[in-house]
Amino acid sequence: MDKVIEIKELYKVYTETAIPVKAINGINLEFKSGEFTAIVGPSGCGKTTLLNLIGGLDKPSEGIILIDGVDITDFSMSKLTDLRLWNIGFVFQAYNLIPVLTAKENVEFIMQLQKKPKKEREERALELLNAVGLADRIDVRPGKLSGGQQQRVAVARALASKPKFILADEPTANLDSKSTATLLQIMQELNEKENITFIFSTHDKRVVDKAKRVITLDDGVVVSDELGELKV
């Protein structure tokens, strides 16, 4: 399988604070296409920082990040924006959706940014919302959806741009156990059937159990990187 992401000697130091914080302290990692990987570790260990660096939302202090073999660390702001739009799907812990748009419009929105034709947008939005089990909620605004449903719309939105991989930072942190299970099941199915690459952070044991690969961070370094039992 192809290496989609390569990280070499990565450091991130936050210097805006009184005492500089070494959030990422020398990380080397590779991610392949089709992975279903959990990044785990206690709060403050650097999960969000790592995902933000991979996603081009932030710049490392040192080291390089290759996406499809291209170093993105010296990309300009606008080049990074384009990279995110075309290559990376994002699911955040909360505030994923535009409140004034319906579920379908939210999924379409990212394709509108990509200037996709209307017909293609609508078809794909319906198809994806169907895949995340929300075919009957397409014209509902986020405010009228449950937390779990909102996260499923966010997954559909992340997929809509046909990204190389999806980064999800604690996507289940605000969900009850039933919604968590549903979301994980949908993500697993997408991974297995459509070969969608997911990299997600969590500190929920039940979520970790579903991952094919588990990377454990502590104090900005990788303390373990193991392949879990494959549940086919």
Added chain:
Amino acid sequence: MILNIAWKNIWRSKLRSSVVIFAIAIGLLAGVFSSALMIGMLMQRVDTAISNEVSSLQLHNADFMENNEVTKTISNSNALISEISKDPDVRAVSKRITVESMVNSGHGPLGVMIKGVVPENEKRVSKIYKYIADSSGSFFNSKGRNPIVIGSKLAEKLKVHLRSKIQIDIVTKQGLPTSAIFRVAGIFKTDNSMFDEMTAFVKFDDLQELIEFDEDESHEIAILTKNIMLTDSLQQRIMNKYTNYIINDGAILRTENLSLKPYILSFLKSIKSSKSYNYKSFVGLLDKNIKEDDEDSKQEILKSCETGLNAMSWKKLTPDLELTTQYMDLMLFIYVGIILLALGFGIVNTMLMVVLERTKELGMLMAIGMNRSRVYSMVMLETVLLSLVGGIVGLLLSYIAVTYFGNKGINLGDFGEGLNSIGYSSLVFPALDFASYVKVVIMVIFTGIFAALYPAWKAISLNPSEAIRTE
């Protein structure tokens, strides 16, 4: 898409947006309506001034203009009138003798401008006869020797009534003092109390006899054009035909008092002769030899070299009005501009709150791939749309108010008495043309754009990774 989101975003905080919209609407209503009130007042003033006092165009002997000398008459009035009456743009023509006099009734004497008029013709160029109440006589309808129609203020000061006798003292053409007794046949009361105090009308023939003019002599020919727009072109035609320009010794002497630039003076001296130019060719000559930025000098020279007939439009006859009509636009601009400036700060404040409130959402949008120019235009559009909604509501209210009071009029009551004394009516009909509404809409859009600059800049300076983390 961005437009759609921007529009929907406005209604996320209904209360806050409504307050802004309401503020803009009320502000504009105040600004637009008060402009309309001022403009309505001015237009009424221009209109009444033209139809009551000055008419569209007045012809005089060019020399009369200098110091209203009694002897400087238009010597061929009747032929001139029949000639001008043929012009298709002319509605009515009337000749006048105007002379300063002292009037006395036992009270007085008072200085008054006496106008000798031909009643039938005068009624067609000026509406003064309409300002005589039924109980106050008429504009020369009754029979009887030496009738005079005076203003109410004058009547008050002279303590005279209808049919009272007044003595009038003037100087004849030959320079001899003379006097006659006139009997009050009508008392008019206009909105302009100064005019009412200073003006009296007598019959042309009566005054002509008293002042010892020839039958064909008059001081003034008043012309009313079919509409106000036709005035300038008629003036040009008349001047081309009847006004001459001569640069003789007298003219050079007069121009030397004007403090003209040296090159202009020497140019004038160089073309000194007894040759007479018509208006067109003289203006052409001046245009060719005098630089464009010396336009004022040109006007002065024209005045100094003029002979024959002088034609003056209402714009020159009431220069204050001409000036104020020019400033109508500016007035709207200033009134509405100041109000929008104040409202603009409120809009900036509101949009800053919006950006602050939506930090996480904006961060998310930038994170998933919305570039800065789209984020910028989203905030910009939201601001402009918000302003525009307020603007349209405000203009709608203004339109309703201006139309309603434009038909009904607003009585300025006690305040109106002060207005009368400077020639304005106390019943005001606000008026505003369509173009002005369009101008206000454009001003509102620009206010929105300017008010959006800072909040939109704030929005794009967010760092997406930090914006998402914000608690």
